[in-house]
Amino acid sequence: MAGPAMLLLVVLAFTGYRMMHKPHEPPRDFTDLELSLPGEDGSCYALGTTLVANGLFGQTPRTWKSTGENEWQLTVERLIQAYNGPAREFSTWTFEKHGKAVELTKVESSEGRPQEPRAALDELLRAPNAYHSTPVDRCKDPGTTGYHFKRK
Amino acid sequence: MRYLLACSLLVASAALAGCGKLKERDVREFIDRADATARTLYAPHICELRGKDFTLHLKFQADDTRLPPSELDINRKTFCMEAAKNAWLRNYKLERKSLEVELAADRKTARVTAEYEETLPYFEPDVRPASPFDFRQYQVLSSRDDSIVGLEGGDVVFLSTNADVQQRLVDKHDVDVPVVN
Secondary structure, three states: OHHHHHHHHHHHHHHHHHHHOOOOOOOHHHHOOEEEOOOOOEEEEEHHHHHHHOOOOOOOOEEEEEEEOOEEEEEEEEEEEEOOEEEEEEEEEEEEEEOOEEEEEEEEEOOOOOOOHHHHHHHHHHHHHHHOOOOOHHHOOOOOOOOOOOOO | OHHHHHHHHHHHHHHHHHHOOOOHHHHHHHHHHHHHHHHHOOHHHHHHOEEEEEEEEEEEEOOOOOOOOEEEEEEHHHHHHHHHHHOOOOEOEEEEEEEEEEEOOOOOEEEEEEEEEEEEEEOOOOOOOOOOOOOOEEEEEEEEEEEEEEEEOOEEEEEEEEEEEEEEEEEOOOOOOOEOO
Protein backbone atom coordinates (compact mmCIF):
# COMPACT_ATOMS: atom_id res chain seq x y z
CA MET A 1 0.00 0.00 0.00
CA ALA A 2 2.88 2.36 0.84
CA GLY A 3 4.46 1.82 -2.61
CA PRO A 4 1.53 3.03 -4.77
CA ALA A 5 0.88 5.93 -2.37
CA MET A 6 4.52 7.03 -2.67
CA LEU A 7 4.37 6.70 -6.46
CA LEU A 8 1.18 8.81 -6.54
CA LEU A 9 2.89 11.42 -4.36
CA VAL A 10 5.89 11.57 -6.69
CA VAL A 11 3.65 11.92 -9.77
CA LEU A 12 1.59 14.67 -8.09
CA ALA A 13 4.72 16.52 -6.98
CA PHE A 14 6.21 16.32 -10.49
CA THR A 15 2.94 17.52 -12.10
CA GLY A 16 2.73 20.38 -9.60
CA TYR A 17 6.33 21.35 -10.31
CA ARG A 18 5.71 21.37 -14.07
CA MET A 19 2.55 23.45 -13.64
CA MET A 20 4.21 25.98 -11.38
CA HIS A 21 7.36 26.46 -13.49
CA LYS A 22 6.58 28.34 -16.67
CA PRO A 23 8.92 27.81 -19.60
CA HIS A 24 11.59 30.48 -20.03
CA GLU A 25 11.40 30.50 -23.81
CA PRO A 26 8.55 30.24 -26.31
CA PRO A 27 7.85 26.75 -27.67
CA ARG A 28 9.20 25.68 -31.02
CA ASP A 29 5.74 25.88 -32.63
CA PHE A 30 5.76 29.62 -31.81
CA THR A 31 9.27 30.40 -33.11
CA ASP A 32 8.64 28.30 -36.24
CA LEU A 33 5.86 30.69 -37.33
CA GLU A 34 6.46 33.23 -40.09
CA LEU A 35 7.46 36.64 -38.79
CA SER A 36 5.35 39.54 -40.02
CA LEU A 37 3.92 42.97 -39.26
CA PRO A 38 0.22 43.53 -38.56
CA GLY A 39 -1.49 44.19 -41.91
CA GLU A 40 1.53 43.22 -44.03
CA ASP A 41 2.62 40.15 -45.98
CA GLY A 42 4.70 37.69 -44.02
CA SER A 43 8.47 38.11 -44.23
CA CYS A 44 9.03 34.54 -45.50
CA TYR A 45 11.30 33.89 -42.50
CA ALA A 46 10.33 32.12 -39.31
CA LEU A 47 10.86 34.05 -36.09
CA GLY A 48 13.47 31.49 -34.99
CA THR A 49 15.36 31.75 -38.29
CA THR A 50 15.41 35.53 -38.05
CA LEU A 51 16.74 35.47 -34.50
CA VAL A 52 19.49 32.99 -35.39
CA ALA A 53 20.50 35.09 -38.43
CA ASN A 54 20.81 38.07 -36.06
CA GLY A 55 23.06 36.10 -33.72
CA LEU A 56 20.41 35.90 -31.01
CA PHE A 57 20.99 32.34 -29.91
CA GLY A 58 23.29 30.32 -27.67
CA GLN A 59 24.89 32.34 -24.89
CA THR A 60 23.82 35.77 -26.24
CA PRO A 61 22.21 37.65 -23.33
CA ARG A 62 18.49 37.75 -23.95
CA THR A 63 15.38 37.41 -21.85
CA TRP A 64 12.08 35.94 -22.93
CA LYS A 65 8.94 36.76 -21.00
CA SER A 66 5.49 35.34 -21.60
CA THR A 67 3.06 38.28 -21.59
CA GLY A 68 -0.10 36.51 -22.71
CA GLU A 69 -1.49 33.24 -23.98
CA ASN A 70 0.05 33.68 -27.43
CA GLU A 71 2.35 36.56 -26.73
CA TRP A 72 6.06 36.68 -25.87
CA GLN A 73 8.45 39.52 -25.22
CA LEU A 74 12.12 39.29 -26.07
CA THR A 75 14.66 41.69 -24.58
CA VAL A 76 18.24 41.89 -25.78
CA GLU A 77 20.74 44.24 -24.24
CA ARG A 78 24.41 45.09 -24.18
CA LEU A 79 26.66 47.74 -22.79
CA ILE A 80 28.30 50.18 -25.13
CA GLN A 81 31.14 52.50 -24.23
CA ALA A 82 30.43 56.17 -24.62
CA TYR A 83 32.65 59.12 -23.65
CA ASN A 84 30.62 59.68 -20.49
CA GLY A 85 30.87 56.00 -19.50
CA PRO A 86 29.04 52.76 -20.20
CA ALA A 87 25.51 52.96 -21.55
CA ARG A 88 22.86 50.27 -21.76
CA GLU A 89 21.55 49.61 -25.25
CA PHE A 90 18.42 47.48 -25.37
CA SER A 91 15.45 46.45 -27.48
CA THR A 92 12.30 44.75 -26.28
CA TRP A 93 10.16 43.24 -29.01
CA THR A 94 6.63 41.93 -28.42
CA PHE A 95 5.57 39.06 -30.68
CA GLU A 96 1.95 37.91 -30.94
CA LYS A 97 0.69 34.79 -32.64
CA HIS A 98 -2.02 35.47 -35.23
CA GLY A 99 -3.09 32.42 -37.26
CA LYS A 100 -0.05 31.03 -39.03
CA ALA A 101 2.12 34.05 -38.37
CA VAL A 102 3.80 35.71 -35.46
CA GLU A 103 3.51 39.49 -35.60
CA LEU A 104 5.89 42.07 -34.20
CA THR A 105 3.38 44.33 -32.50
CA LYS A 106 5.35 46.52 -30.12
CA VAL A 107 8.87 47.79 -29.65
CA GLU A 108 10.60 49.51 -26.77
CA SER A 109 14.23 50.41 -27.11
CA SER A 110 17.00 52.72 -26.05
CA GLU A 111 17.80 55.93 -27.89
CA GLY A 112 19.32 55.36 -31.31
CA ARG A 113 17.58 52.00 -31.82
CA PRO A 114 14.42 51.51 -33.95
CA GLN A 115 11.40 52.59 -31.92
CA GLU A 116 8.57 51.37 -34.19
CA PRO A 117 7.66 47.79 -35.20
CA ARG A 118 8.17 48.51 -38.91
CA ALA A 119 11.66 49.97 -38.47
CA ALA A 120 12.57 47.22 -36.00
CA LEU A 121 11.38 44.48 -38.36
CA ASP A 122 13.23 46.08 -41.29
CA GLU A 123 16.41 45.89 -39.22
CA LEU A 124 15.75 42.33 -38.06
CA LEU A 125 15.14 41.14 -41.63
CA ARG A 126 18.43 42.50 -43.00
CA ALA A 127 20.44 39.53 -41.71
CA PRO A 128 18.27 36.64 -43.03
CA ASN A 129 17.97 38.41 -46.39
CA ALA A 130 21.73 38.97 -46.54
CA TYR A 131 22.50 35.35 -45.60
CA HIS A 132 19.66 33.95 -47.74
CA SER A 133 18.43 32.01 -44.74
CA THR A 134 15.96 29.18 -45.27
CA PRO A 135 12.48 30.59 -45.90
CA VAL A 136 9.25 29.11 -44.54
CA ASP A 137 7.46 26.53 -46.72
CA ARG A 138 5.02 29.13 -48.07
CA CYS A 139 7.87 30.99 -49.78
CA LYS A 140 9.64 28.03 -51.37
CA ASP A 141 7.38 28.40 -54.40
CA PRO A 142 9.16 30.87 -56.82
CA GLY A 143 5.93 32.81 -57.36
CA THR A 144 5.35 33.82 -53.76
CA THR A 145 6.40 37.12 -52.26
CA GLY A 146 7.08 38.39 -48.77
CA TYR A 147 7.72 41.64 -46.93
CA HIS A 148 11.29 42.67 -47.91
CA PHE A 149 11.92 39.08 -49.02
CA LYS A 150 14.82 38.72 -51.47
CA ARG A 151 14.89 35.37 -53.20
CA LYS A 152 18.31 33.73 -53.65
CA MET B 1 16.09 5.60 23.43
CA ARG B 2 13.20 7.67 22.10
CA TYR B 3 14.34 10.58 24.22
CA LEU B 4 17.84 10.33 22.73
CA LEU B 5 16.43 10.23 19.19
CA ALA B 6 14.25 13.27 19.86
CA CYS B 7 17.26 15.14 21.27
CA SER B 8 19.38 14.21 18.24
CA LEU B 9 16.66 15.46 15.88
CA LEU B 10 16.39 18.69 17.84
CA VAL B 11 20.15 19.27 17.67
CA ALA B 12 20.19 18.43 13.93
CA SER B 13 17.30 20.85 13.27
CA ALA B 14 19.05 23.60 15.18
CA ALA B 15 22.26 22.99 13.20
CA LEU B 16 20.34 23.04 9.91
CA ALA B 17 18.62 26.27 10.88
CA GLY B 18 22.03 27.74 11.70
CA CYS B 19 23.36 26.71 8.28
CA GLY B 20 21.03 29.17 6.58
CA LYS B 21 22.43 32.13 8.50
CA LEU B 22 25.37 34.35 7.70
CA LYS B 23 28.25 35.22 10.01
CA GLU B 24 30.28 38.38 9.57
CA ARG B 25 33.44 36.30 9.20
CA ASP B 26 31.85 34.33 6.29
CA VAL B 27 30.90 37.56 4.55
CA ARG B 28 34.38 39.07 4.94
CA GLU B 29 35.94 35.84 3.61
CA PHE B 30 33.51 35.93 0.69
CA ILE B 31 34.48 39.51 -0.16
CA ASP B 32 38.20 38.59 0.00
CA ARG B 33 37.50 35.69 -2.36
CA ALA B 34 35.41 37.88 -4.68
CA ASP B 35 38.22 40.47 -4.89
CA ALA B 36 40.82 37.77 -5.59
CA THR B 37 38.54 36.34 -8.29
CA ALA B 38 38.02 39.78 -9.84
CA ARG B 39 41.82 40.14 -10.14
CA THR B 40 41.99 36.99 -12.29
CA LEU B 41 39.58 38.56 -14.85
CA TYR B 42 38.19 35.04 -15.36
CA ALA B 43 34.53 35.66 -16.15
CA PRO B 44 33.02 32.24 -15.27
CA HIS B 45 34.36 32.45 -11.72
CA ILE B 46 33.41 36.14 -11.37
CA CYS B 47 29.94 35.27 -12.59
CA GLU B 48 29.52 32.32 -10.20
CA LEU B 49 29.67 34.73 -7.28
CA ARG B 50 26.53 36.55 -8.47
CA GLY B 51 23.06 35.23 -7.59
CA LYS B 52 20.67 34.18 -10.35
CA ASP B 53 18.65 37.41 -10.01
CA PHE B 54 21.69 39.63 -9.49
CA THR B 55 21.31 43.26 -10.56
CA LEU B 56 23.88 46.02 -10.83
CA HIS B 57 22.99 49.67 -10.62
CA LEU B 58 25.90 51.74 -11.88
CA LYS B 59 26.45 55.47 -11.70
CA PHE B 60 29.56 56.48 -13.61
CA GLN B 61 31.15 59.90 -13.70
CA ALA B 62 33.68 60.26 -16.49
CA ASP B 63 37.02 62.03 -16.10
CA ASP B 64 35.63 64.95 -18.08
CA THR B 65 33.31 66.42 -15.46
CA ARG B 66 31.54 68.55 -18.09
CA LEU B 67 29.88 65.32 -19.26
CA PRO B 68 26.82 64.15 -17.33
CA PRO B 69 27.23 60.88 -15.43
CA SER B 70 25.90 57.73 -17.07
CA GLU B 71 23.53 55.67 -15.00
CA LEU B 72 22.24 52.20 -15.80
CA ASP B 73 20.82 48.96 -14.45
CA ILE B 74 21.91 45.60 -15.79
CA ASN B 75 21.00 42.01 -14.98
CA ARG B 76 23.25 39.03 -14.34
CA LYS B 77 23.43 37.95 -17.98
CA THR B 78 24.69 41.31 -19.16
CA PHE B 79 27.02 41.61 -16.18
CA CYS B 80 28.57 38.23 -17.04
CA MET B 81 28.89 39.19 -20.70
CA GLU B 82 30.75 42.36 -19.73
CA ALA B 83 32.98 40.37 -17.39
CA ALA B 84 33.83 38.09 -20.32
CA LYS B 85 34.83 41.10 -22.43
CA ASN B 86 37.35 42.11 -19.75
CA ALA B 87 39.13 38.75 -20.08
CA TRP B 88 40.91 40.37 -23.02
CA LEU B 89 42.73 42.83 -20.75
CA ARG B 90 46.33 42.21 -19.75
CA ASN B 91 46.89 45.03 -17.27
CA TYR B 92 44.66 45.21 -14.24
CA LYS B 93 44.87 46.27 -10.60
CA LEU B 94 42.20 46.17 -7.91
CA GLU B 95 42.75 47.57 -4.43
CA ARG B 96 40.16 47.60 -1.67
CA LYS B 97 40.34 50.73 0.46
CA SER B 98 37.64 49.95 3.02
CA LEU B 99 35.06 47.35 3.97
CA GLU B 100 32.03 47.44 6.25
CA VAL B 101 29.68 44.52 6.85
CA GLU B 102 26.27 44.83 8.44
CA LEU B 103 24.26 41.66 8.98
CA ALA B 104 20.48 41.79 8.61
CA ALA B 105 18.46 41.03 11.73
CA ASP B 106 17.51 37.58 10.39
CA ARG B 107 21.16 37.02 9.26
CA LYS B 108 19.96 35.77 5.89
CA THR B 109 21.54 38.71 4.09
CA ALA B 110 24.23 41.26 4.79
CA ARG B 111 24.90 44.72 3.52
CA VAL B 112 28.47 45.23 2.37
CA THR B 113 29.88 48.68 1.76
CA ALA B 114 33.31 48.77 0.19
CA GLU B 115 35.54 51.33 -1.47
CA TYR B 116 37.80 50.27 -4.31
CA GLU B 117 40.38 51.65 -6.66
CA GLU B 118 40.52 49.77 -9.94
CA THR B 119 43.11 50.53 -12.62
CA LEU B 120 42.75 49.27 -16.17
CA PRO B 121 43.55 50.44 -19.72
CA TYR B 122 41.34 53.12 -21.21
CA PHE B 123 40.31 52.54 -24.81
CA GLU B 124 38.56 55.46 -26.42
CA PRO B 125 35.03 54.54 -27.51
CA ASP B 126 35.54 55.17 -31.23
CA VAL B 127 39.00 53.61 -31.54
CA ARG B 128 39.50 49.93 -32.27
CA PRO B 129 42.68 48.80 -30.46
CA ALA B 130 45.11 46.57 -32.31
CA SER B 131 46.11 44.70 -29.14
CA PRO B 132 45.47 44.77 -25.36
CA PHE B 133 48.56 46.99 -25.08
CA ASP B 134 47.40 49.51 -27.66
CA PHE B 135 46.35 52.30 -25.29
CA ARG B 136 47.73 55.65 -24.12
CA GLN B 137 46.02 56.10 -20.77
CA TYR B 138 44.91 54.11 -17.80
CA GLN B 139 41.56 54.74 -16.19
CA VAL B 140 41.61 54.75 -12.42
CA LEU B 141 38.11 53.99 -11.19
CA SER B 142 37.37 54.96 -7.60
CA SER B 143 34.16 53.30 -6.55
CA ARG B 144 31.91 52.97 -3.59
CA ASP B 145 30.03 49.67 -3.82
CA ASP B 146 26.95 49.05 -1.74
CA SER B 147 26.07 45.36 -2.07
CA ILE B 148 23.60 42.93 -0.59
CA VAL B 149 24.97 39.43 -0.18
CA GLY B 150 23.00 36.35 0.78
CA LEU B 151 22.87 32.59 0.55
CA GLU B 152 21.82 30.82 -2.61
CA GLY B 153 22.06 27.03 -2.82
CA GLY B 154 24.19 27.08 0.32
CA ASP B 155 26.77 29.50 -1.13
CA VAL B 156 27.28 33.16 -0.34
CA VAL B 157 26.61 35.29 -3.44
CA PHE B 158 26.09 38.92 -4.36
CA LEU B 159 22.34 39.56 -4.71
CA SER B 160 22.70 43.15 -5.86
CA THR B 161 25.28 45.91 -6.13
CA ASN B 162 24.88 49.63 -6.29
CA ALA B 163 28.13 51.17 -7.53
CA ASP B 164 29.06 54.83 -7.65
CA VAL B 165 32.14 55.20 -9.83
CA GLN B 166 34.43 58.15 -10.52
CA GLN B 167 36.85 57.84 -13.45
CA ARG B 168 40.26 59.49 -13.62
CA LEU B 169 42.49 59.19 -16.68
CA VAL B 170 46.27 59.05 -16.25
CA ASP B 171 49.15 58.61 -18.64
CA LYS B 172 50.08 54.93 -19.00
CA HIS B 173 53.70 55.68 -17.94
CA ASP B 174 52.63 57.37 -14.71
CA VAL B 175 51.26 54.28 -12.98
CA ASP B 176 52.51 50.78 -12.44
CA VAL B 177 49.88 48.19 -13.20
CA PRO B 178 50.65 44.46 -13.04
CA VAL B 179 50.29 42.23 -16.07
CA VAL B 180 47.70 39.53 -15.48
CA ASN B 181 46.99 36.29 -17.41
